[in-house]
Amino acid sequence: MCERLKDRVVVITGAARGIGYATAMLAAKEGAKVAVCDVLEDEGKKAAEEIKRTTGNQNVKFYRLDVTNEDEVKRTFEQISKDLGDVYGLVNNAGIAGVSKPTHEITLEEWNKVINVNLNGVFLCTKHAVPYMIKNNRGSIVNLSSIYGIVGAPDVPPYHASKGAVRIMTKVDALFYAKYNIRVNSVHPGFIDTPMVRGYAEGTGNRDAVYEALKKLHPLGRLGRPEEIASVIVFLLSDESSFMTGSEVVVDGGYTAQ
Numbered sequence: 001m002c003e004r005l006k007d008r009v010v011v012i013t014g015a016a017r018g019i020g021y022a023t024a025m026l027a028a029k030e031g032a033k034v035a036v037c038d039v040l041e042d043e044g045k046k047a048a049e050e051i052k053r054t055t056g057n058q059n060v061k062f063y064r065l066d067v068t069n070e071d072e073v074k075r076t077f078e079q080i081s082k083d084l085g086d087v088y089g090l091v092n093n094a095g096i097a098g099v100s101k102p103t104h105e106i107t108l109e110e111w112n113k114v115i116n117v118n119l120n121g122v123f124l125c126t127k128h129a130v131p132y133m134i135k136n137n138r139g140s141i142v143n144l145s146s147i148y149g150i151v152g153a154p155d156v157p158p159y160h161a162s163k164g165a166v167r168i169m170t171k172v173d174a175l176f177y178a179k180y181n182i183r184v185n186s187v188h189p190g191f192i193d194t195p196m197v198r199g200y201a202e203g204t205g206n207r208d209a210v211y212e213a214l215k216k217l218h219p220l221g222r223l224g225r226p227e228e229i230a231s232v233i234v235f236l237l238s239d240e241s242s243f244m245t246g247s248e249v250v251v252d253g254g255y256t257a258q
Contacts, residue, residue: 005089007085008031008033011125013037013093014094016038017040017047020038023226023230024036024047026231030238032059032089034061036060037063038062048062059084061080067094067125068117086132088132088140090141091237092141093144095117096117096118097156098110113158118162119162119169122169126173134182137180137181138180139182140237140241142185143184145170146189148163148164150188150250174245183244188248188252188256190224191255193224218254219258220254222253224251
């Protein structure tokens with residue numbers, strides 16, 4: 001086990017699978033006390049147990065968390081503080097893709113569903129994590145945006161809007177909280193081989209063709225792996241990135257370089 005996050009309490013949302021799970025696994029390997037948070041209770045509990053078994057780090061605990069519910073967010077952060085200690089790191093990873101159709105065909109309910117998770121969830125978790133960080137005059141927040149928070153494409157308008165907003169929120173919060181030694185950065189993945197992408201591909205009825213098309217979008221010729229994003233997130237949580245705040249780190253296999 002390495003020591004980059006030794007004894008630091010790190011809260012990760014959407015941590016039952018995909019990028020969140022990979023990040024929780026790596027953070028635990030680096031010695032963090034990890035709060036595995038998700039609405040998926042069964043998967044989340046299994047994830048926490050697997051992380052403990054794999055890493056030998058017993059300071060890993062699952063918390064059922066709906067990031068759109070402020071009362072639940074507040075209670076969960078209070079419980080994490082009692083169980084593990086004051087929050088040092090927050091990874092705002094929970095997110096959904098939502099509908100993919102032209103803006104004029106999207107219902108307000110469909111729009112709000114994505115905004116509530118992808119944007120309001122970041123706001124609420126940040127709001128209730130920051131007081132613990134201010135108390136200790138240190139902290140690191142990593143917000144998961146997307147390449148679709150930087151460039152556009154003719155699909156998933158609510159997702160684009162939410163991820164673009166997260167990008168700018170990151171910079172604003174970085175400026176607000178710099179005086180408290182709290183750093184706030186965003187990560188912008190390309191297409192990563194996660195359950196979200198697999199679900200999208202399988203939903204088209206032609207998974208293999210979709211995967212091949214997605215691979216071709218990236219100059220490196222493949223999809224990314226969750227572990228490749230996790231390594232960047234843990235870097236941003238650690239002191240190795242101590243002079244980085246308000247930064248947007250693109251991890252996209254060259255997608256946005258074109």
